[in-house]
Amino acid sequence: MGKRKVLFFDIDETLLSHKTFAIPESTKNALRKAKENGHLIFINTGRTKSLIGDDIKELGFDGYVCGCGTYIEVNNKVLYNNIVNKENYNAILKGLKKYKLNCVLEGEEAIYVDENAEDDFLLSNLRKQNYPVEPYDLENMKFNKMFIRYDDNKYIDSFCEDIKDIFDYIDHGKGTRELVPIGHSKGSGIDFLVKYFNVDIEDTFAFGDSNNDIPMLEHVKNSIVMGNGNPELFEKATFVTKHIDEDGIEHAMKHFNIIE
Template structure:
């Protein structure tokens, strides 16, 4: 058995956030005929992965979910949460004020909705488009959050997020990890949470050697899993430095790059 760890946005789905028929067919074939177990490793919340579970028949073939960049690990055959790590409650106001000081916006999640203080934010709309989740507008973000969160998402222009990322690492880096999942999204998660750590833990539980781990991704929140995997594949739409660290480079997500990798790059 091999584990096939897949990023979603910019990797499995195209620019229209769709799984094309060639990609779906290649992934079904990989599970059915090549004894691969698929792990969807994404910054998305759990509910924003459910439709992909159905499309790719992951329950049938024994797949796994790593939502929140690995903040949770879910075994789909049983529905069991294998692992969960949350931001400590006292971190939320610290992150909130730091995000606001850099002139960008904060989002977080319930199981069913995206949380924001702004009803009309172009960057939040991008997350709505990607996840398919509705927006829940809060009058007061801090007053409304009464329990630990799996992650916060800072959204805004790239230059402000770069400055915010540096500030978070300088001030809270001992408790929070920060990395960009796109030019307009900065992921803020508990220290030590990333796709690589989650995949290493899952591989150990399943007794799968890291040499039998294949990872495909396209952005900076994929770095740790690409470095971990015995075979790492960068998408053709990935930044050049991501492509350089990978074992192989496939076509773009708009050219069915995942299908191309499975059919032409992997033995």
Template sequence: MDKKAVFFDADGTVCDIEKGVPDSALEAITRLVNNGHQAWLCTGRSRAFVPGCLEQIPFTGMITACGATIEKDGKRLYNNEMPVEVARFSTETLRKYGLVPVMEGADYMYYDKDEYTTEVNWYADLITEALGDKWKPIRGNEDDMHINKISAKMQEGCDDEAACRELSAWYDVIRHENNAFVGTTIELVPKGCNKAVGIAAVCRCFDIPWESTVVFGDSNNDLSMFEYACTKVAMGNGSKKIRELADYVTTDMFHYGIRNGLTKLGLI
């Protein structure tokens, strides 16, 4: 059997912000690796926000922050950080237009708890709990934020279009469908940086043929990797655009989606 490199999104694909990683997903990816294939995490989460439930999966490596950070076997190989002055300007701009900035880095995430509350995002406290000592406030760190990307949280009355225009020199924008888990979030990633770029870099570095690439995903920040990879598997809970691009739509992750998808492909 040809050996594959399988790239998995995190949220909505192999993990849930409240429930963690289903046992079936952990078991299936472990079997995948034991069968000699590679398993890569390819997530919009920054490296600082990869919790223990994902660390327990035997990933070959991780592509985090939509391709801005890459590691293999626990060693960081690449980390695309925004200049600190751009990070500060970005924070000021988002606030000016009524959005809440969540600044995401490889070592820390930065946000102010009195601003980023459960009224803005119901799972804000869960993020703080998961981060532990990897959380820092923006206040007091304005000139020392080491970030890879931003999650801008929309609020009623905000002018997100104006904010994105003003920041367009530095960032590409990822918008999510309104009914998605992150429907009120706009992701701002460094220009030219996305999950597909991260996957392509891994393939170049480790001599992985394009024909051997497989991706699993569910949301619109997976679109680039679905447009790039050879074989695409959408989760049953996936966005309309993701399901349209998929070669196969599996079940959702809590109904054995990862196991069913890997079985369908003959990888486990």
């Protein structure tokens, strides 16, 4: 199979289908075969570690890049963990209250929400899946990034402007933004691990589908976009594979001779 490759995978709509709410069996088999062939496989996700479910953990990944590069773990050892400075907590929470924004603060151990905010689909879904959801807690919470569902709230740009020295944001459309500490991205996570493992960039692969995958796709030699992904990403891809529910991961791995 040649030199060892390093493969990075987004979760939602790349590994985990939002149609079936399951990981395709062909994807599970492809990941297993890639490991058997001596390649390294990593999750690279916008989710923080607290939002990594058992269905993902059971797949035997060599490590995780979580929270858009804010947390990096290899073989159960934490190599990097950027936690938002507590000195900024008050300003962030005051800004959210001032602009009446519903925000999830995402951390390694839990996600934190405003107990007084109106429950929405996102929060209901997180609770339904038994993720660790806790109320805002200035003293005890630790978080890496934020996710805001703002719908038609016209003050979202004002909030982002207020914290622009601390956070960049990714606009996912449909009234949602992901806010990530400056200097961090899925791409920065890849750079960290490429250096850590002393990998030839020619042997790096990334699999994604959405806007927050752009830095990941740009920081590897071989960028694979799912057929169900954002069409705007297709031009950034080395290869556009099939839909997630049409064995897209397996198809791409065979195309690149990672598996047979």
